[in-house]
Amino acid sequence: MKWFDEEVRDGENSIIIYPNLQTFRQIYTKYVKDQLAKEDENNSKRNEPSLPRIMLIATFYETTDSVKHHLSAAGLQNIQSLINNGSLVIVDAFSSYYPNVDGMKKLVASLSDRARKEGRVGVTAIVDMGFFFLFGGDGRATELINYEASLAPTTEGGNVKGFSCYHGGNYSTLKNDQKKELAQRQKKVFEVTESTTTS
Numbered sequence: 001m002k003w004f005d006e007e008v009r010d011g012e013n014s015i016i017i018y019p020n021l022q023t024f025r026q027i028y029t030k031y032v033k034d035q036l037a038k039e040d041e042n043n044s045k046r047n048e049p050s051l052p053r054i055m056l057i058a059t060f061y062e063t064t065d066s067v068k069h070h071l072s073a074a075g076l077q078n079i080q081s082l083i084n085n086g087s088l089v090i091v092d093a094f095s096s097y098y099p100n101v102d103g104m105k106k107l108v109a110s111l112s113d114r115a116r117k118e119g120r121v122g123v124t125a126i127v128d129m130g131f132f133f134l135f136g137g138d139g140r141a142t143e144l145i146n147y148e149a150s151l152a153p154t155t156e157g158g159n160v161k162g163f164s165c166y167h168g169g170n171y172s173t174l175k176n177d178q179k180k181e182l183a184q185r186q187k188k189v190f191e192v193t194e195s196t197t198t199s
Helices: 021-046 064-073 079-084 093-097 103-117 138-149 176-186
Strands: 013-018 054-059 088-092 123-128 160-167 189-191
Touching: 013 021, 013 176, 021 054, 021 064, 021 123, 021 160, 054 064, 054 093, 054 103, 064 079, 064 088, 079 088, 088 093, 093 103, 103 123, 103 160, 138 176, 176 189
Parallel strands: 013 160, 013 189, 054 088, 054 123, 123 160
Antiparallel strands: none
């Protein structure tokens, strides 16, 4: 999953298409664990503890408790203390989009401000987009494309790495022109297979 670090930089938004929930879990558990371990290593090299990057996981197809359980099962220590100190934020994507679809953007913006104030490197937002497929129909697809269009592919000087995550089953319901439009909006689209999560 080198693309998480190497191909998507701070200030960039991208799209991940994942085949199933198990693969999505592998993506967020591996990334969060690796990122926090790397920051611990950097802190010990500098000999001065600093707060890590804020990790936001917005889940749609599982509960927030389930996300905590899977992070813990992957070997992440002190999950509650990471939540308490603001390094890890786990939210239900539905309640972040409903009733105001811009609620997620506001949450990410407030985390970005907090990261700056606290001297953190930035924010990584891993957001499941299942909400937009909840009721089906083209109306939601249009709303989804408008939403993605409102996220700039690159924000100069931004401190947020954004990953809009789509279940493959949902993504396949979009028409080809809608998929093209999404790709044009976000530039970087990563289609994850079960084998890519292990690399």
